Amino acid sequence: MTRRMSRRGRDVAVLLDDFGHRLPTVPTAPAATRERAPFTSGVPRRGPRGRGRGRAATPAPLSVWRMTSEQTPVAWPLIPTPGLPPTGAQMGIDLLSGGTFYCDPVGWVTDDDVPVTNPNVVVFGKPGRGKSATVKAFALRMLGYGYRTLVLGDTKDEYEPLCRELGVEPFAIGHGLPARINPLAFGPLGHGWDRLDAAEARRREAIIFARWLVLLRGLVGSQSVPFGPVEENAVGEALRLLTGYRSGATRLSEPTLPQLWRALDEPPDELVAGCRYADLRHFLDATRVLRDALGALVKGSLAGLFDDHTSIDVDWRAPIQSLSLSRLEPLGDQAVGIALTCLNSWGQAMREIADPGDLRIVVRDETWRQMRLGVEAMKSLDANLRLSRRDADVQILLAHKPSDMLTAGDATSQAVAIARDLLHLCDTRVLHGQDQAVGDELGSMLGLSPVAQRVVTGWAVAGKGRALWLVGDRAFKVQTVLTEPELRLTYTNEALTAGGAA
Ligand SMILES: Nc1ncnc2c1ncn2[C@@H]1O[C@H](COP(=O)(O)OP(=O)(O)OP(=O)(O)O)[C@@H](O)[C@H]1O
Ligand SMILES: [Mg+2]
Known part of the structure; x- marks a missing residue:
């Protein structure tokens, strides 16, 4: 019925025309001229004919080597190990595979394919190579995964800009300031x-x-x-x-x-x-020496800082908390080391019981100052990590080099054994640039191959944020990439640039 009507009836153009409208007409495209093919004649399979021309299939000379798979890494060192799962903080570029390097210590522990059994991280590197910046970027990027950060002793107040950016006012500890921390606090274990x-x-x-x-x-x-x-x-x-x-x-x-x-x-x-x-x-x-030592500490390094009940009220739900210690700097390495020892113990108490899902990154920057206090202080750090009940905490230690504690004048075999123990508690090691002399030390204490040592003493020295990441026994050559705002927040060269400008 409709078909018949439309056949007999007027079409739309005529209908519209009655009301004074014109349907637009489709412009007719000019006929395209055919382009000529660029190659008019084909080349024969064996190349152009003629004297001195053409191709012959001659295989390149190959040299044949026979070796066991144990020897292969000597000829082809640092062949990219199997990659890590793309979870956690995106840190930068893994230069061996060309892919992105992700850091997720707790995720690695729960993944059977990654050879790590604890989520602790130790970062070594000579001053100014980007240890702290790498840790700050990691803390910032893990925020999105629900991790909060606790900085147990910021000896240079360098985490303050990061805290303020996240809307948190860090606590300053120093003589004449009101903040007191009691290292003998019960922590949540004393509740009820x-x-x-x-x-x-x-x-x-x-x-x-x-x-x-x-x-x-x-x-x-x-x-x-x-x-x-x-x-x-x-x-x-x-x-x-x-x-x-x-x-x-x-x-x-x-x-x-x-x-x-x-x-x-x-x-x-x-x-x-x-x-x-x-x-x-x-x-x-029988207790004279003990009492004298304690008395000296109470009247000396601990006075006005760690000699009373805790007076600060820490908001554990804030994204970051930091305890600034720069005011202790003029008192010397020993005073700072003692303060770090107290803070470590207090921090451990505070983390003894935590709600499920309360994931935290605990940063112990400048750990080497505590290491230098001697074997006992070193043992205390080691025990803090060992006693830590919360496997979900990512503990990060930052130091210059493994042998820092050996400079305490006690390079005994016991001290070396403790240093090794401490390293075993940290399955992830981040090795920033080091001087040649430290390279050998890394070799002996971390079992680093000569090739890996050269990465640390050569390539990593040549740029900030470059480091050899050892995740269990796998090595990754990583360049940490910082964004513009992160560069601003991690900038620690104020003193140098201010001096240059003057
Ligand atoms: N990946 C990076 N890209 C660009 N700049 C970086 C990178 N990492 C660090 N920096 C810059 O290098 C400077 C020194 O870094 P940082 O303070 O982290 O060194 P450090 O190894 O912690 O030194 P120290 O042992 O003295 O504490 C900072 O100003 C920081 O912004
Ligand atoms: Mg630093």
Whole structure:
């Protein structure tokens, strides 16, 4: 029916014309002239004919080598290892594969294909090579994955711009400032003590006291004073008395270092008896060196900083928290090292219990200052990592070189063994540029091959942010790429450029 109507009826153009409209007409394209093919004649398979011309299929001379797969890496070193999964922070370019390098320490632990068993990272490199910048970029880029950052001791206040950018005011610690940190704080383990059953209270007590002993061993050891069973017994007993644990109190009172020193210096009778000394004189004689070392610390390096109950209220839900220590710089490496030892212990306490999903990056920058305090301080750092109950925390240590602690005047085999132990606790090692002399040291302490050593002492020295990343036993040659805002936030050369401008 419609077809018939349309056949007989007027078409749209005529209809519109009646109302004064014109349908546009399709312009007719001019006929295209055919282009000539660029190649008029084909070339024969064996090339153009003629004298001295043409092609012959002659294979290139090959040299044949036979070797075992163990020897292959010598001839073809640093052949890209199997890549890492593209999860976590995008750090920069993996120059061996040409792809993007991603860093995801916790993800690596849970992935059976990646040979790491802990999420801890140690970063080595000579000054100014971009260690801190790499860590700051990592912290920033992991924010999107729910990670928060805790900087345990910012000795140069260089994390402050990053904190402020994220809307957080860092805490400044120094003489004359109000902030106090109590390294003997209970942390979340002390909460609700009166409601704990006996077994749980004993479990928590063991954890808290173990941490305190590690701290005191490090502090007393930094004064070159031995901390043996006698000292350990006296300190342990004094702490149990001070907290009220010995008397079975339902609410424990938090001790401070000056209180501990006073308890040892003017011991109550229970302490003397609890340590099984015949009389007061016997106790005082046996603990003289310990009391003097603690007294020197309480009146010296710890005074006004770590000698009272914690006075700062840390917001653990903020994206970053940092404790600035630059005001201690004029007091020397030892004072800074002692402050770092206290902060490490406090930080560990704060992380003892955390909600599920509370992922954190704990940064310990300038760790070498603590390492230099001696073997005991080194052991305390090692124990802090070992005792850390929270496997989901990414602990990052930054130091110049592995042998830093050996310069404490105690290059004993024990010190070397501890350094090795500490390295074993960090399955991911980031090696920024180093001088030639340190290359050999890396070889012996990290088992780095000569080729990998050359990457660290050659290629990595030639640019900031260049580093050999060892993820388990896999090596990656990575250039960290910083964006413009990150470059601004990580800039640490103010002093140099200000000097140049003057
Ligand atoms: N990947 C990078 N690209 C460009 N610039 C970088 C890169 N990494 C670091 N820098 C710049 O190099 C300077 C020094 O970096 P950084 O402070 O991180 O060094 P460092 O190794 O931590 O030194 P130190 O041992 O003295 O603490 C900074 O100004 C930083 O912005
Ligand atoms: Mg730095």
